[in-house]
Amino acid sequence: MAEHKNRWSWDVTGFEPWKSSPSSSPPVDQVDRKPTAPLVRRYSVSPSSVLPPQSKQSTASKVQRLQERLKVLHVPLYEYFHFDRSVLLVELSFYVVSFATLFKSCANSIIRYFVQLAKEDHLQLRHEVSELQEYSNAKLDRVTRYLGVLAEKTRKLDQVALETEARISPIINEKRRLFNDLLTSKGNIRVFCRTRPSFEDEGPSVVEFPDDYTIRVNTGDESLSNTKKDFEFDRVYGPHVGQAELFNDVQPLVQSALDGYNVSIFAYGQTHSGKTHTMEGSSYDRGLYARCFEELFDLANSDTTSTSQYKFGVTVCELYNEQTTDLLLESGKSMPKLCFGSPECFVELVQEKVDNPLEFSRSLKAAFQSRGNDLSKINVSHLYGLNSMLMLCMIIL
Numbered sequence: 407m408a409e410h411k412n413r414w415s416w417d418v419t420g421f422e423p424w425k426s427s428p429s430s431s432p433p434v435d436q437v438d439r440k441p442t443a444p445l446v447r448r449y450s451v452s453p454s455s456v457l458p459p460q461s462k463q464s465t466a467s468k469v470q471r472l473q474e475r476l477k478v479l480h481v482p483l484y485e486y487f488h489f490d491r492s493v494l495l496v497e498l499s500f501y502v503v504s505f506a507t508l509f510k511s512c513a514n515s516i517i518r519y520f521v522q523l524a525k526e527d528h529l530q531l532r533h534e535v536s537e538l539q540e541y542s543n544a545k546l547d548r549v550t551r552y553l554g555v556l557a558e559k560t561r562k563l564d565q566v567a568l569e570t571e572a573r574i575s576p577i578i579n580e581k582r583r584l585f586n587d588l589l590t591s592k593g594n595i596r597v598f599c600r601t602r603p604s605f606e607d608e609g610p611s612v613v614e615f616p617d618d619y620t621i622r623v624n625t626g627d628e629s630l631s632n633t634k635k636d637f638e639f640d641r642v643y644g645p646h647v648g649q650a651e652l653f654n655d656v657q658p659l660v661q662s663a664l665d666g667y668n669v670s671i672f673a674y675g676q677t678h679s680g681k682t683h684t685m686e687g688s689s690y691d692r693g694l695y696a697r698c699f700e701e702l703f704d705l706a707n708s709d710t711t712s713t714s715q716y717k718f719g720v721t722v723c724e725l726y727n728e729q730t731t732d733l734l735l736e737s738g739k740s741m742p743k744l745c746f747g748s749p750e751c752f753v754e755l756v757q758e759k760v761d762n763p764l765e766f767s768r769s770l771k772a773a774f775q776s777r778g779n780d781l782s783k784i785n786v787s788h789l790y791g792l793n794s795m796l797m798l799c800m801i802i803l
């Protein structure tokens with residue numbers, strides 16, 4: 407009954423809500439949810455303009471009734487509980503103070519709790535930090551001790567190496583001596599003969615190679631019982647022998663030079679016989695200069711004994727018409743000049759320091775450029791049987 411009483415009544419003309427009656431409701435697919443009066447009209451039009459004059463009075467009475475009911479519903483709290491206003495205020499202030507006190511003590515407890523938690527975390531972190539510090543100190547200690555052990559081992563190894571070197575040094579010297587004796591036993595001066603391939607306009611070849619030490623020349627002299635003459639050398643190289651094979655026989659001399667012996671390679675022959683090809687060669691078929699010095703650097707680098715340290719200097723000059731021309735210019739890499747000849751008659755030549763084969767080939771290239779291509783020297787040499795001579799010295803310090 408009360409529930410029915412408290413329910414809001416909507417029976418105001420123009421505010422009729424749409425009601426669905428189960429009997430009159432259309433099937434779901436045919437539902438037309440249009441209200442009897444458009445929504446806009448129900449909520450936007452004022453009742454005075456819509457209501458007929460006769461219903462205005464009944465509406466006013468309804469509003470009056472509603473206001474009375476609202477009054478009943480909105481009875482002030484203090485009346486409902488039979489409280490005096492001042493008593494309620496005192497009560498309320500008491501509750502507010504109590505609540506504030508309670509809130510304060512709660513907040514204090516919460517703050518204390520969090521502070522406690524933070525303290526515990528802090529303590530735990532400090533504990534972890536000290537543990538980590540201990541661990542790292544122990545590690546550092548071990549690494550330091552290990553480094554000390556390694557340093558001691560290295561020192562001992564160095565000492566052993568020095569002792570071994572001191573012990574094997576005489577053996578190495580003996581080996582060098584024997585090696586060079588062996589070379590010398592082959593002859594202090596050795597003469598090799600190399601023949602180049604014949605050119606087309608030179609006709610058929612007049613030489614034969616019966617073995618590696620003999621060259622047989624067909625003299626063409628029919629008066630002789632044997633038109634062919636044999637010449638013997640320390641080694642004979644036929645036209646098929648390449649630069650690398652030729653270098654194999656020169657290689658031991660490079661070791662000999664590094665061991666401190668003076669070594670000289672002298673190319674001699676008539677014009678166009680192949681001297682330049684043998685000594686200089688070309689970029690794609692390098693001759694003895696490049697091969698010998700590469701070998702020299704390789705041997706020096708592979709010599710790991712602590713006592714041996716090598717420095718290389720190069721000097722290039724030209725002998726022509728009894729005149730000596732220095733082919734190297736002084737540069738930042740120049741060493742003290744090299745003195746050639748006797749005290750009465752000598753020449754001073756630029757000596758350039760070379761630290762690797764690349765620098766060596768650069769110096770050589772510069773020297774060849776200084777030499778130029780003077781054809782008159784060749785013509786003169788044809789006339790007098792003298793050609794200009796190139797002299798290249800590699801000084802090992």
Ligand SMILES: Nc1ncnc2c1ncn2[C@@H]1O[C@H](COP(=O)(O)OP(=O)(O)OP(=O)(O)O)[C@@H](O)[C@H]1O
Pocket residue numbers: 601602603645675676677678679680681682683684793
């Ligand atoms: N072993 C060889 N194989 C192939 N070609 C060669 C060989 N020896 C020399 N030649 C060629 O023969 C020609 C003459 O050689 P090269 O210039 O070396 O003679 P040369 O003795 O230095 O002459 P010159 O005394 O006039 O300076 C060159 O074209 C060179 O390439």
